[in-house]
Amino acid sequence: MREFSLPALYEVPADGNLTDIVRRNAAQHPDVAVIARKVDGVWQDVTAAAFLAEVRSAAKGLIAAGIQPGDRVGLMSRTRYEWTLLDFAIWSAGAVTVPVYETSSPEQVQWILSDSGATACVVELPGHAAAVESVRERLPALKHVWQIEAGAVEELGRLGQDVTDETVEERSSLARADDPATIVYTSGTTGRPKGCVLTHRSFFAECGNVVERLRPLFRTGECSVLLFLPLAHVFGRLVQIAPMMAPIKLGCVPDIKNLTDELAAFRPTLILGVPRVFEKVYNSARAKAQADGKGKIFDRAADTAIAYSKALDTPSGPSFGLRLRHRVFDRLVYGKLRAVLGGRGEYAISGGAPLGERLGHFFRGIGFTVLEGYGLTESCAATAFNPWDRQKIGTVGQPLPGSVVRIADDGEVLLHGEHLFKEYWNNPAATAEALADGWFHTGDIGTLDEDGYLRITGRKKEIIVTAGGKNVAPAVIEDRIRAHPLVAECMVVGDGRPFVGALITLDEEFLGRWAAEHGKPAGSTAASLREDPDLLAAVQAAVDDGNAAVSKAESVRKFRILPSQFTEESGHLTPSLKLKRNVVAKDFADEIEAIYAK
Template identity: 70%
Template sequence: MREFSLPARYTVPTEGGLPKLLAANAARHPHTAVIARQRGGTWEDLTATEFLADVESVARGLLRSGVQPGDRVGLLSRTRYEWTLFDFAIWTVGAVTVPVYESSSPEQIAWNLGDSGAIAVVVETSAQLAVVESLRERLPRLTRRWCVEPDSGPGAVALLTAAGAPISDQRLAAATATVTPDSPATIVYTSGTTGRPRGCVLSHRAFLATCGNVVAALGPLFRTGESSVLLFLPLAHVFARMVQVAALLAPIRLGLVPSVAQLTDDLASFRPTIVLGVPRVFEKVYNSARATAASGGRGKIFDRAAETAAAYSRAQDTPGGPGLGLRLRHRVFDRLVYRKLRAVLGGRATHAISGGAPLGERLGHFYRGIGFTVLEGYGLTESCAPTSFNPWDAPRIGTVGRPLPGTTIRIAEDDEILLRGEHLFTEYWNDPAATAEVLRDGWFHTGDLGRLDEAGYLTVTGRSKEILVTAGGKNVAPAVLEDRIRAHALVAECMVVGEGRPFVGALLTVDDDFLPRWAEEQSLTGLDRAELLDHPALLAALDEAVRQANEAVSRAESVRAFRVLPGHFTEESGHLTPSLKLKRHVVAKDFATEIDALYGT
């Protein structure tokens, strides 16, 4: 058993909660831009004073409508300025935010709002409002509904601002004063990778402890008046939510966009100094750049540049550092390739923060080698996002960093990762049995497996619920193989299978961005997609990707057979969570026939 902790670098105030951040910013930095919203294709900055005024105006409207301290209020919207506005307004009246993914099905919406006992909900569109209205009989407590962008009439912000005008400063202050560090701030429903979501209750203390220590530990990345972060991940996910709060705690300029659809344009116009993402975003940037280079006849140059970047990054971890020859090659490729890639990421960012799933050493070394260090971290909804992250000045690629200051990580005898600290959730809403199952003896039992090195850097080796046990009794961690197989440009997604089977197999999907370019290289442009997926040359290329991945594991753990699927794993198909994690049980159920075919059954 090994454990490691770092002393806290931020002290949670003894009174109040998250609403005090806005008042503190208005007092210390009244004219500093703290948040930016898109209006007509341009960015409009709001100062700390202006944002506080907006929040208090909406909060008055919530009070006038009957929202009381402790009430739960649903928030169903894409990431946008109004999401953050309503989140802080709900907190300002002492209520509890219940985020709902805008992609949620009616059944999921009904569960989140019904299980939490929400009395009100804010939605983004009239279509979402219609869905909520259709659930009225199932949600008798939900008596207040507002829409940010209705098809006609004033939106939620205008309605609540007008309604709240008679509410006095004293009444608003009295509601805010009910908030203590230990008051619940939000009920975040887990993504449901293994079943029906559970409501994870996170307190104001959890957010303040997490974000205060993140900002303190990553100080050079959170410079007030200089730094900025562009948030495009869904704010219903705790990772994005943590960044929202951290940006306003620092404070630094926070930009909000609804999706990754126009990410390149948004990065170019906002020019953040920090980029936030999940591994699939960074994989997509890499694969798209490689595909573009290949289509322009520069594929070999890109591949050599990528190899040089990775070698340069690895050499930085050696006593002597990069040698002269490597430095010269790196300098040449910086002019030819790396500068263009950094420009795609906005041109100012030197660091990114990645979470939600393992990034993998391959991409970690590539990005650091081009001058854009991705700081990988690890956490769960129950730990208010990060419970560990790599230091900005001493990252160890392949690990998820050191513990959040003020927290302790312990590796149990069976290699399970255990956590302790102020950043942890308090309970699963309406589920004391599930709470007692994971909160034992003062420790949160994560269900993840890992190891700590002497310096306290954590490596996650697998999730106990995801470990496959073959018919021969061999334990297999899918993530190791999946990351390496996805390294091939032709592979979009990969899921390793083999539970109770005689050997390990894999389901693969093909990257449609790269497939046409590959077909052209192979002189196969006359074939349609279905014919390409079944072509011996493509199967041989994928077989090589699998062979290279198998080099990282023992023969008993290696993939012996794979099957190419005609479609993709997507959130719309139900195979990915909104944070882009595989729903393994859903994939296994939907593709049971294909899995059986791998084993001749």
């Protein structure tokens, strides 16, 4: 057993709540832009004083509508300014926010609103309103549904015109630090999602210590962050609340479809995202270079960036020749890549899945350091992250200051700290199992080095045991294979089988480019090319690269390219894009059998 901890850098208020943040910002930084909204495609700053006024106005409407202290209020929307506004308004009315993924099915909406006992729900689009309406007869506690695109914020403002500021102040101060702030329903790779109760204390401990440990990235009046993660996910909430605590300017966009344009317009100094975002940046840049006949130059530049980053971790540092090559490629390639990322940023924080060492070294080598972290819904997002001044690429960093990470005798990662969740809503049995002996049992397998840096090597429940008795952690090789631009998803199989195999889906965007470059018919799809020798060879190269990270017994011997992608709509991915392995295994049982057919 091994454990590591760091002293807290932030003192959690003894009895405050998250509404204190917006009031403090308005009092101490009234004219500082703490958030920005898009109006007719143009970013407009909102000062701390103006944001507080809008929060109060919406809170008055909720109070006038009969929302009581402790009531649960659903919030189903894409990431946008109004999500953050309403989140703080719900807290200011003394209520508890219950996020609902905007992609949720009516059945999922019904479960979350019913299980939480929500008395009201704010949705964004007509489709969201229709989903709620279709199950409303099974939601007897639900009294109100407001739609953002139909003027919900304005309606709440009119509704609360007769509610006084004093009433809002009284409601805002009711919640104590250990009261629920939100109930976040876990994505649920198996079974029904559990409602994870996160308190105001959880967010103070989490966001306060993140901001203080990464203070150079959160300089008030200088720094900004662009949020494009779903706010129904706890990582998105961290990205929302931490900038408010700093405070630095926060911008919200609904997705990453036009991320390059959004980055260029907003020009954030800090980006928080998931590995797929950074993989896309790299793969898109490489594909563009190849299309322009500069593929070899890009590859040499990438190799130089990686070598330069690795040399930074050696006592002697980069050699003179390497520094010279790096300077040349900085003018030719790296500067353009940094411009794609907004042109002002030097750091990003990545979570949600492993980033991969090669990609980590590449980005640090171009002058844009991606700090990898690790966390769960139950740990209020990050429970470990790489510090800005002492990064160890390949790890998920050191514990959140003020918390403890322990590695149990069986390798499971255990957590302790104020940032942890309080309970699973209406589920005492699951709570007791997860919080045994005062420690949260994550279900992840990991190691701690002598400096307290954590590596995650797999999930306890996902360990594959081959017929030969070899234990295989799928994450290591899956993440390496998935880093290839052609690969969208990879799922390793082999439990009870003679060797390890894999199911692979293809990235539709890059498949089209690959097909054109290799003379394949226009409109070729994964289904039409899955037996194509050239494509099989290209995917085999990705598999070979993945195999290089593991032992021979753990390596993928055979694979199958699937004709379609895993998606949330197909039921194979959770809203946070995690594989539902049992569903994939069931739906593609014939493909798995084909791997092992003689």
